[in-house]
Amino acid sequence: MENEKGTSETRLMKGNEALAEASFRAGMQAYFGYPITPQSEVLEYLAAQAPNHPDVVILQAESELAAINMVHGAAGAGARAMISSSSPGISLMQECLSYMTSAQLPALIVNVQRGGPGLGTIQPSQGDYFQAVKGGGHGDYHLIVLAPASVQEMVDFVFDAFRLSEKYRNPAMILADGALGQMMEKVILPAAGSLPKMDAPWATTGKRHIRERNIITSLFIQPEQMEKLNLILQAKYSQMQKEVRWEEIRTEDAAIVLVAFGLTSRICEKTVDLAREKGLKVGLLRPITLYPFPTNAIAKLAKSAQAFLTVEMNAGQMVEDVRLAVDGKRPVDFYGRMGGMIPSPEEVLVRVESIAEKLHAVPA
Amino acid sequence: MEPVANIGGMELVYKKPHTLTEIPTHYCPGCAHGVVHKILMEVVDEMGIQEETIGVAPVGCSVFAYNYMNIDMQEAAHGRASAVATGIKRVLPNKYVFSYQGDGDLAAIGTGETIHTVNRGENIMILFINNGIYGMTGGQMAPTSLLGMKTTTSPFGREASTMGNPLKITELIAQLPGAYFVTRHAVYNTAAVRKLKKAIEVSFKYQKLNKGTCFIEVVSNCPNGWKMTPVESNQWLEKNMLPFYPLGDIKVPKS
Numbered sequence: 009m010e011n012e013k014g015t016s017e018t019r020l021m022k023g024n025e026a027l028a029e030a031s032f033r034a035g036m037q038a039y040f041g042y043p044i045t046p047q048s049e050v051l052e053y054l055a056a057q058a059p060n061h062p063d064v065v066i067l068q069a070e071s072e073l074a075a076i077n078m079v080h081g082a083a084g085a086g087a088r089a090m091i092s093s094s095s096p097g098i099s100l101m102q103e104c105l106s107y108m109t110s111a112q113l114p115a116l117i118v119n120v121q122r123g124g125p126g127l128g129t130i131q132p133s134q135g136d137y138f139q140a141v142k143g144g145g146h147g148d149y150h151l152i153v154l155a156p157a158s159v160q161e162m163v164d165f166v167f168d169a170f171r172l173s174e175k176y177r178n179p180a181m182i183l184a185d186g187a188l189g190q191m192m193e194k195v196i197l198p199a200a201g202s203l204p205k206m207d208a209p210w211a212t213t214g215k216r217h218i219r220e221r222n223i224i225t226s227l228f229i230q231p232e233q234m235e236k237l238n239l240i241l242q243a244k245y246s247q248m249q250k251e252v253r254w255e256e257i258r259t260e261d262a263a264i265v266l267v268a269f270g271l272t273s274r275i276c277e278k279t280v281d282l283a284r285e286k287g288l289k290v291g292l293l294r295p296i297t298l299y300p301f302p303t304n305a306i307a308k309l310a311k312s313a314q315a316f317l318t319v320e321m322n323a324g325q326m327v328e329d330v331r332l333a334v335d336g337k338r339p340v341d342f343y344g345r346m347g348g349m350i351p352s353p354e355e356v357l358v359r360v361e362s363i364a365e366k367l368h369a370v371p372a
Numbered sequence: 373m374e375p376v377a378n379i380g381g382m383e384l385v386y387k388k389p390h391t392l393t394e395i396p397t398h399y400c401p402g403c404a405h406g407v408v409h410k411i412l413m414e415v416v417d418e419m420g421i422q423e424e425t426i427g428v429a430p431v432g433c434s435v436f437a438y439n440y441m442n443i444d445m446q447e448a449a450h451g452r453a454s455a456v457a458t459g460i461k462r463v464l465p466n467k468y469v470f471s472y473q474g475d476g477d478l479a480a481i482g483t484g485e486t487i488h489t490v491n492r493g494e495n496i497m498i499l500f501i502n503n504g505i506y507g508m509t510g511g512q513m514a515p516t517s518l519l520g521m522k523t524t525t526s527p528f529g530r531e532a533s534t535m536g537n538p539l540k541i542t543e544l545i546a547q548l549p550g551a552y553f554v555t556r557h558a559v560y561n562t563a564a565v566r567k568l569k570k571a572i573e574v575s576f577k578y579q580k581l582n583k584g585t586c587f588i589e590v591v592s593n594c595p596n597g598w599k600m601t602p603v604e605s606n607q608w609l610e611k612n613m614l615p616f617y618p619l620g621d622i623k624v625p626k627s
C-alpha cells in the first residue's frame with residue numbers, strides 16, 4: 009500500500025508527516041529546510057522517503073537564511089519548491105520572502121508556529137499572525153496565507169497553497185502551529201499527480217534562442233519602474249481577494265460570534281456546543297484563508313450578531329482585522345493565551361457568558 | 373584572433389562578445405567588473421553555452437550584471453548568491469550555473485553560504501571579485517580591505533586590533549573537500565586577463581564532471597572607492613594587493 013502512486017489512501021498520521029507526504033503527492037520538486045522544533049519531522053520524513061522519490065531535491069541547508077534563498081533559486085528556475093520551519097526560522101527568512109514576492113516567485117512556506125517572542129517555547133502558538141498576513145519583511149506585499157485546523161487540512165492545503173502560489177506567482181504560506189504539527193489524526197492522502205506541473209515560461213532555465221533572456225529580480229532602481237511593479241503587485245492582491253475562504257458554524261441565529269482560526273477554531277467549536285447546551289446563541293466564524301481575510305463575511309455577520317469574540321493563541325493580532333471588518337458596528341472582544349498556552353473550551357465559555365450577561369440579549 | 377569580417381577593405385580584428393548585450397555598463401572608468409563581464413561572456417560564446425548557462429548576480433556594484441549578460445539570470449539578496457545558485461543547480465543539474473559576487477557579498481554578509489556551498493561541493497562556478505572595498509555603497513571597509521587602508525568607515529586606516537585582519541577567504545575555501553578548483557587571478561594587464569579567461573573556461577568544463585565547486589578570485593581595483601585614477605589604482609593593486617593576495621592556483625584537481 010505504501011507510496012502506491014495513482015491512488016488515494018487513508019492513514020493515521022502526525023500533522024508534520026502528513027504534510028510532508030502530501031508535498032510528494034502534490035508534485036513538489038525541491039525542498040530546502042533546517043531543523044527546528046516542532047516541525048523537524050517534515051525534513052526527517054522527506055529524508056527517509058527520499059529513495060522513493062529520486063527526482064525530488066531534498067536538502068538540509070546550513071540555515072533558514074540559506075534554505076529560503078535556495079528556494080528562491082529553485083523556484084526561479086521553474087521548480088515547485090517548498091520550505092518549512094517554525095517561528096524563529098521564519099523570522100530569518102523575511103528578507104528573502106520580500107524579494108520573492110517582488111520577483112514574483114511561487115513557493116510554499118510552512119510555519120509550524122511555536123510560542124515567542126525570542127527563542128520562546130516549543131509549545132504551540134499563533135503569535136506569528138501579523139508577520140504572516142501583513143507582509144513580514146520590508147515593503148508592501150502579502151503572502152497568501154492558509155490556516156489549517158486539522159491534519160487533513162495540513163494535507164489538503166499543500167495542494168491549495170501550491171496551486172494558489174503558482175496561479176498568482178506569489179509565495180503562499182501554511183500557517184500551522186505546534187499542536188497541528190504533532191497531533192495524529194486519520195487522513196485521506198490524495199493520489200499523486202492530481203496537481204498539474206507548473207507552467208513557468210518566465211523561469212531561468214537557460215536562454216533559448218527563440219526568446220529573450222529571463223531575469224528574476226526585485227531590483228527596479230527607477231522609482232517610476234518600482235511604483236509600476238508595486239501597482240502590479242497591488243492589482244494581484246485585489247485579484248486574490250476572490251480566493252477568500254472561511255467556514256461558519258451555527259452563525260445563522262448567533263447573537264455572539266466567535267472568530268478563531270487554526271487550532272483555536274477547534275477549541276471554539278467545542279465552546280459553541282457548550283454554550284448552545286446552556287441555551288446561549290453562539291456561533292463560530294473560522295477564517296480558512298488569513299490572507300485574503302474574510303472581511304465581507306464578518307461585516308455581514310455584524311448586521312445580525314450583537315457581539316464578537318476573537319480567540320487566539322497570542323496577545324490579540326487577528327482581532328485587529330476583525331475590528332476593521334466589524335467597523336465599529338458591534339463590540340469586538342478578545343480572549344487569548346500566550347507563550348505556548350492553549351485555551352480550553354471552558355475558559356472561552358466563561359468569557360462568552362460574561363459577554364452574554366452584558367448584552368442581556370440572549371434568552372436564557 | 374582570426375579576422376572575423378572584412379569591412380570596406382579593413383579587417384575587423386575585434387568585436388564584443390555576442391552574449392554581451394548592447395546596454396552600456398554603469399561601471400566607473402577603469403573598473404574591473406566590465407572586463408570580467410566581457411571575458412566571461414567571451415567564454416560562453418566560444419563554448420557555445422549561452423542557452424545552457426544561468427548566472428546569479430549579487431548585491432554590489434555588479435547588481436545589474438543581468439543587464440549586460442544575455443543569459444538567464446537571477447538577482448540574489450546581499451550575500452545569498454551561492455545559495456540561490458545552489459537552488460538553481462540542484463533543480464537543473466545539467467546546466468552551467470555561476471554566481472558572481474563582490475567581497476562584501478561573498479566574504480562578509482554571505483560567508484556562511486559561501487563556505488557551505490563549497491563544502492557541499494555544489495557543481496557551480498563562483499566568481500569572486502575582490503576589490504578590497506564596498507564599491508556600491510560608497511567606499512566603506514570590506515572584509516578584504518588591507519591593513520592601513522583608508523575607507524569611509526576606516527578613515528584613519530584599517531587597524532587589526534579593532535577592525536580585524538583582511539580575510540583570505542580563498543585560502544580558507546581551498547581547505548574544503550568540496551572545492552575542486554580554487555585559483556586567484558587579476559585583470560590589471562592583458563596577460564592576467566588571458567589567464568583569467570582560461571580559468572573561467574576550465575571551470576565551466578569542470579562543471580560537467582560533477583566533482584565540486586570551482587572558485588575563482590579576481591583581485592580587482594576600485595578607482596572610485598580607492599580615490600585614484602584607473603592607472604594609479606592598477607599600480608596600487610600591483611604594489612599592495614598582490615603581495616597580500618598572490619596570484620595563481622591554490623587548489624588544482626588531482627590528475
Ligand SMILES: Cc1ncc(C[n+]2csc(CCOP(=O)(O)OP(=O)(O)O)c2C)c(N)n1
Nearest residue numbers: 431432433450474475476477505506507508
Ligand atoms: C541586507 C543588506 N545589507 C546591506 C546592503 C547594502 N549594500 C549594498 S552593496 C553592499 C556592499 C557591496 O560590496 P561588495 O560585495 O564588495 O561589492 P562591490 O560593490 O565592491 O562590487 C552593501 C553593504 C544591502 N543591499 N542589503
